[in-house]
Amino acid sequence: AQQPSFVDKDDLRTTFALAMSAMYKAEVPLYGDLVRIVQEVNQARSSKDLPVEERLDLERHGAIRLGTPHELRTVRRVFAQIGLHPVDYYDLSVAGLPMHATAFRPIDPKALSKNPFRIFTTLLRPELLRPEPRQLALQLLGRRNIFSDELVLLLGVGEEQGGFFPDQAERFIAEAMKTFKWHSVAAATHEDYEILAAEHPILADITCFNSAHINHLTPRTLDIEMAEARMKQEGLAVKSRIEGPPARQYAILLRQTSFLALREHISFPVRVSTGLVPGSHKARFGEIEQRGAALTAKGRRLYDEILSEALQRMGSVDEGKDHEEAYKEVFAKYPDDWKALLEQGLVFFECRCTRSARGWTWSGPGSAVPLSRLLEAGVVETVPITYEDFLPFSAAGIFRSNLHSTSGDDDAAFEPFEDRESLESALGSPISDSASLYARLQAESLAKCANALGIDEI
Ligand code: OOG
Ligand code: NI
Known part of the structure; x- marks a missing residue:
């Protein structure tokens, strides 16, 4: 058995x-x-x-x-x-x-x-x-x-x-x-x-x-x-x-x-x-x-800065609705579209090849291609x-x-x-760092896409 x-x-x-x-x-x-x-x-x-x-x-x-x-x-x-x-x-x-x-x-x-x-x-x-x-x-x-x-x-x-x-x-x-x-x-x-x-x-x-x-x-x-x-x-x-x-x-x-x-x-x-x-x-x-x-370290720093300012502002207005409005107003400073979040390096992302990746070849100089070029070409996409x-x-x-x-x-x-x-x-054991875990996921996804696209590096 x-x-x-x-x-x-x-x-x-x-x-x-x-x-x-x-x-x-x-x-x-x-x-x-x-x-x-x-x-x-x-x-x-x-x-x-x-x-x-x-x-x-x-x-x-x-x-x-x-x-x-x-x-x-x-x-x-x-x-x-x-x-x-x-x-x-x-x-x-x-x-x-x-x-x-x-x-x-x-x-x-x-x-x-x-x-x-x-x-x-x-x-x-x-x-x-x-x-x-x-x-x-x-x-x-x-x-x-x-x-x-x-x-x-x-x-x-x-x-x-x-x-x-x-x-x-x-x-x-x-x-x-x-x-x-x-x-x-x-x-x-x-x-x-x-x-x-x-x-x-x-x-x-x-x-x-x-x-x-x-x-x-x-x-x-x-x-x-x-x-x-x-x-x-x-x-x-x-x-x-x-x-x-x-x-x-x-x-x-x-x-x-x-x-x-x-x-x-x-x-x-x-x-x-x-x-x-x-x-x-x-x-x-x-x-x-x-x-x-x-969020990346940079994204988190920005979050923490805005958070403390938002809390301060909230503390200076009366309880109730205005309270939350004040909080929201300060947070409006945090970029809120994916492209901006990505371009400013505020978020961790996973890179994935799209269907257009098939048959695509890099015709530019060198074999390290910037992510922005690949996104423009529509051969990869990024997800949070x-x-x-x-x-x-x-x-x-x-x-x-x-x-x-x-x-x-x-x-x-x-x-x-x-x-x-x-x-x-x-x-009785070390504590892992979440930022390194997210960074590794992101790096692995980039390496995988580069490999699939036949380029050395993204
Ligand atoms: C834990 C509170 C923290 C959370 O979701 O942030 C927590 C506790 O009350 O022991 O669970
Ligand atoms: Ni909880």
Whole structure:
């Protein structure tokens, strides 16, 4: 008989995402409503510009928050089994959050096209906390174990074998879900919870439970404005604004919004007896996203410049409609036609030969042909490379909308600084750079076209 072979990692990622989606819908019924709204909006929009195999009913990302280097390293190993790898470093301390992050995502284009599901993963930075809450946080984190014995065992087996056989894969997914599920009984007393929440609401979320509960999942919408309007119509409490670039002709980067985290009933253990006391906690929400072209370093610099100017301008006008108008007005400076984006080197693109490439020969001097000439001749076309990553400012906006603090953002008790090395050392592996990944895709597509056209270089 034929040996059963390993389950494909991309397929396993889809199984994982589906399991997570089912679990989250069961845990947070409102999230099921959000998915339905997004599906209705996507159906209402013509889908003519969608690649054929694109599966819109699959979530595009989720997020978890971890407490210790050991947790992050183990999660990295779990995610590697479903084809997810750390890409890009996000410093959230600039936004007053005592944490930094990476995004686990598929890296190669084939894997991305099969299923681009990713998980934004933050790690607590205890060194940014004041000594007392820090000590309490570390004490709570030190005594918790968010991985089942079975999961750790399977992980070792999967790593040694180089994959999972179908029955192992099934157990692996079931055990992994335990790490990310919600616990309605806290692992800390109410007093400890309050101390940590007073230091930072996110700190209580990270340290007071015996799991790294998934805090949101995010389907992709074809029309974020329409989806936002429908969410409001149905009475969902929607975040005050859509993060990222305003609506444009040519979508760039990432736009996102969400319904706000729900206040949920939680029981807290009592120190001196075996009883429980009631309380509540806010962590979980539902988000939607719309993605556009990845930007080059130059394009990103321009985006960041305009973003900070737009935010400043927005801050100087009254809340409400004018607010968004001011934001949009500043962003009007960002070129919004494909030719300009391309010519100014602001976007990453994939080069493809057209049908006219057949039989075409280069009659000019030399054998390196500028892209512009090939575009003029109609033998190649350029298509945007989709941005697969996150935006630190938008992420901070999502975080902030879910913390009840009404104050500004500068009330943090620490000086912000980046610390990529310590995140990499916690991971036990280097973090890839998204810009190099996009640049490589672009270069490979150019080389392939040059080859097909019989020229040395484009
Ligand atoms: C993560 C927030 C960041 C996004 O889409 O930018 C994020 C969190 O709340 O833990 O998911
Ligand atoms: Ni998100």
